[in-house]
Ligand code: ATP
């Protein structure tokens with residue numbers, strides 16, 4: 001027996017009071033977008049609920065996509081029937097009979113939004129529960145820890161019956177909290193940071209610094225694949241590829257001290273902020289995590305972060321590597337991240353990068369680098385932008 005509807009419950013949105021309808025609209029838009037390939041379905045929005053009428057389209061692939069929509073708290077395959085006692089009883093029994101494994105215990109939970117329905121919720125619990133018990137041998141009621149909870153929702157136009165609740169991702173619909181630019185490396189951390197930012201309702205564009213021709217085409221493909229994997233949680237992601245080799249080489253020729261990484265990263269941040277402003281993004285997002293490497297000590301984070309004035313969001317700042325890896329596995333970026341292609345930052349690594357770079361020292365060194373401002377402008381100008389999406393595997397070149 002195939003469910004005829006999917007009932008969606010919106011997540012934290014309920015907490016947002018007057019913003020609720022805006023969030024609901026955003027969630028609805030995301031659901032529509034993600035389910036575009038399923039031409040037969042109809043999406044209904046009524047009384048704060050979203051229903052998907054399947055019209056024969058398969059549940060499983062739709063559920064898989066719904067599992068990647070931020071803002072959904074949970075969803076259930078539901079069976080719709082007339083708001084009438086006999087119809088409800090028959091459907092309830094069919095639902096119980098078509099479960100993949102036979103439950104030993106169950107309970108019925110009735111919710112009634114139509115107060116004119118002739119029986120109240122308590123009566124309906126007995127009327128439906130008793131009927132099911134009489135028709136299935138060996139089944140028992142357990143109100144505390146049932147194997148199956150059979151939900152019956154009685155509304156004016158129809159009754160909805162379901163037994164299964166699938167957890168959604170929660171969070172906020174992508175874009176409902178603004179837009180940020182993700183610094184996306186080929187590592188494990190930054191894709192996770194991007195995903196967490198999206199979960200909080202940020203629309204993400206990504207920027208990647210590459211050192212082509214010192215780094216390979218494969219390294220580029222890897223970052224595109226990571227962005228593509230993230231795009232499964234939204235529609236598509238705009239990825240900015242910044243040629244960084246020139247700046248790195250020039251810096252390396254001019255300065256070879258233990259502040260090289262600090263200065264390299266300050267150049268990255270300056271470029272990222274310029275791109276963010278061009279793209280209307282209001283924050284930068286990085287995969288930095290406190291203490292992970294020399295450039296992520298408190299002092300380093302501060303010295304590096306001072307070159308930009310927009311907020312730098314660091315979703316992983318207090319997370320352990322194992323926690324970060326668990327998310328990376330879950331969102332399927334991990335196997336891509338561990339591919340062994342070199343990153344631009346491995347190009348010139350000083351023997352002992354400073355863990356306590358002093359701002360005045362860094363500024364002193366940078367003052368002598370008179371080519372830097374123009375180099376940064378040039379990198380921004382030569383940035384290549386592509387739009388990645390799982391739906392349309394072809395890359396589209398887009399120019400500013
Ligand atoms: P990750 O696993 O995300 O690469 P990491 O632990 O290797 O992080 P770093 O290499 O120091 O740490 O980078 C810290 C952060 O700086 C990254 O999480 C990412 O946000 C940004 N970053 C580093 N390299 C690049 C790059 N080549 N392009 C874009 N952003 C980068």
Ligand code: MG
Nearest residue numbers: 185186187343
């Ligand atoms: Mg890295």
